[in-house]
Amino acid sequence: MSRPAAAAAAAWSLLFLLAFVATTGLPSRPPTGKEAWNYVEVRDGAHMFWWLYYADSQDLPLVMWLQGGPGGSGSGFGNFAEIGPLDGDLKPRKTSWVQAASVLFVDNPVGTGFSYTDRPDGYATDVATVASDMLVLLQHFFTERAEFQSVPFYIFSESYGGKMAAAISLELTKAIAQGMVKCNFAGVALGDSWISPLDSVMTWGPYLYTTSLLDDYGLKDVSSAAEAVKQAVEQQQFQKATELWSVVETVVEQNTNGVNFYNILTQEPDERRASVAEEDFISLQTRRHIRPLHGQSLSELMNGPIRKKLGIIPKNVTWGGQAEDVFSNMAGDFMRPVVDMVDQLLTAGVNVTVYNGQLDLIVDTMGQELWVKRLKWEGLPGFNGLRWTPLDDPTSPGVTGAFCKTYKNFAFYWILRAGHMIPSDQGPMALQMLRMITQQV
Structure with missing residues (x-):
């Protein structure tokens, strides 16, 4: 995005939020300051959309959020249903992650959310392609927004997003070592993730x-x-x-x-x-x-006011319109495990966190613990030898909200009373976990 375009985007963002004050009673000060968004053509005819919310303080880290599916939209569901500054009714979210980090939502794989492909063969069919596409986007992002090159950068994920996050983190680690991407990669967090x-x-x-x-x-x-x-x-x-x-x-x-x-x-x-x-x-x-x-109210929001706010969505692109094609093209790779990638990340010294909701079924904690116990990482015996530590629910002192265990560069959080979408079910605890992982507490 050029400087004039970026300035126009920021101005439109402010006008958009102020316009809702009159109709919804939002506070006169936007819940978040500066925003930016754009497309990156990661392959011929394959366009990926990203949306960035700047934290109020430059001292805070940068977090990229990856949704599941594959085909779930971070710019939509993750943003308005889980961790963004506004909820689905465009009201300020008390547990927004923008309080603790600048947050980058990326609609991936190509075809997800506002991302799109011009060609039938433009969809990703495996996590290797997903990782390659994301590497192109991150190269563009950190080059164009050099102010984030030295900021601690974390990848957080949910569901199938965790499988993609593992592959992306591994390729990013290699790219940084080779000088292809300049960023301060600080760790990856795998939430209720389809790792095994x-x-x-x-x-x-x-x-x-x-x-x-x-x-x-x-x-x-x-x-x-x-x-x-x-x-x-x-x-x-x-x-x-x-x-x-x-x-x-x-x-x-x-x-x-x-x-x-x-x-x-x-x-x-x-x-x-x-x-x-x-x-x-x-x-x-x-x-x-x-x-x-892609519920009706969220679809109406994304294809209505949000689309108008962004101002760069092609006329023939509908938010979520290619989601089913995203899933069908990834079906042959869906059941492949990526436990070996987690092992490689740990061995390379990358900070890896696993976190899981107690009430989740599709990625139940029992299954997560099984593949963790099979890791070949040399630190696993030390991790297994530790007892977990209880964490108070931030909203109810004295009431346990989670348990955690950390050894060297690996951590596991057991989030109580939460299902698959932890930030939706236990927002305060999820925000507290974010701050702990990014070493703010």
Whole structure:
């Protein structure tokens, strides 16, 4: 973005927020100061959108947020439903991460959110391409915004975003060493992340059984369906494994009367459950895991006032319009684990944090702990030898909000009373965790 364009964007941002004061009663001072956004063409015809909120203080770190799916939008869901300065009603969020960091939302992979591709072959089909695309974007970003080159830079993620974050962090570490990217990479945080898909699927049955959400018959059904996924993964048939993963979810729904995969204390809405008629797994999984990140009110916000505010979205691009294509193109890579990438990051000395919600099913904590215990990192015995430390809920002193354990460059946070979307479920605790990871407390 040129200097005049950047100035115009900042001015429009201010006018946009002030305009809402008259209609919604927002305070006269915007909850965040400076903003910027732009596109980067990461490959021929493949355009990635980013949106940056500057922290009030230059002493605070820079955090890049990566959403899940794949196909979930950071500029939309992560921004307005989880950690941005405004919520979905455009009211200030008390637990916004912009209080503790400058926050960079990137719609990735290409085709997610406001990102788009001009060509049918422009979508990413694996995390290697996702990482390569992001490296191009980060090269542009840190070159054009040199003020962030020395600022501690963290990658935070959620769900499938964690799988992408691991791959991106590894490539970024190499690029920095080679002088290709100039930035102060300080660490990666993997939230409820799809690092080892099979470990998640194989523990769904035991987790639901121990929480009284499956009976003996249900446990047998879910475990049997999960075993088929395991066989496909062991045979390296990853497309088949993704299809069978969808079958396991249907079996879980049928035996739990529709438990919500994102929070076991709630039920899945009827419209997201498997229909009686056969439905191809891409459509089914889009309905289960992509559409919830593109609710009607959020879509109307993003394709209405936000689109108008940004002023650079091509006329033929709809926010979320290519999300299903993003997921379908990644289906063959979906069930591949990236545990080895986490091992490489730890061995390279990169600060790695895993954090997980107690009530999450799709990436349950039991599954996360299994792959962590198989790490080959030399510090693992020391980590395993520690007892965890309780952390008070920031809003309720004396009430435990989380547990954590840290050894050398690895940390694990167990977030209580939270499901898959931790910042939405436990905003104060998530903000506290951010400050701890970025060494602000």
